[in-house]
Amino acid sequence: MINSVEGKNFKVTPLFHYIQRQAEAASLYVHWANAKETLQLFENEESLRLGKRYIGAIQYEGSNKHLEKEPDKVSLRFKRSNLADYLRENLEKVTTFRRDKNIGPAINTSAESIAFKFHRLEKDEEETIKEIFSVVEKHYSSE
Structure with missing residues (x-):
């Protein structure tokens, strides 16, 4: 996959790529949709071809002006409305490193x-990321 996130060398780039590899290991299809520094997550490649909506994304955060200030965090998010009930309910149980909104309670x-x-x-980050993708992998392997 060639995209705008390859070749980035921010301090958080190893973290970004670690999350990407965990997503791929959980059998998600990772796709760059010309969305700046974001990779979209699909159930599989076929779901993308069929025009299904993405279920999540990996994104650099902390600055939109990378030449002035580099991103200082990576977000991993799953769009609630695009998730099967079982998967959504089990992802909700993972609370470490949660930040559903930038303002207000961490879990919203x-x-x-x-x-x-x-x-x-x-x-701690590695363990949480593995836990998240373990939930994802379990869901898709049981379908």
Whole structure:
């Protein structure tokens, strides 16, 4: 996959790519849709070809003007309305590193997405990312 996120060398780039690899390992199809520094997550490649909506995204955050200030976090979000009930309910149970909205409570079930925000790639972040994609993988392997 050639896209705008390849070749980036921000401090959080290893974290971004770690999340991308975990998504791929969980059998999600990762796609760049000309969306700046964002990769969209689909159930599989066929769902993209059939025009189904993405279920989530990986995105650099913290600055839109990378030449002035580089991004300082990576968000992993899942769009609630595009998730099967079982998957949504089980992702809701993962609360570590949650930040569904930038303002207000970290967990906000009325927000558009179940969102996780990470600032570095350390043990706690790795464990949470693995837990998230374990939930995803379990859901799609049981279908």
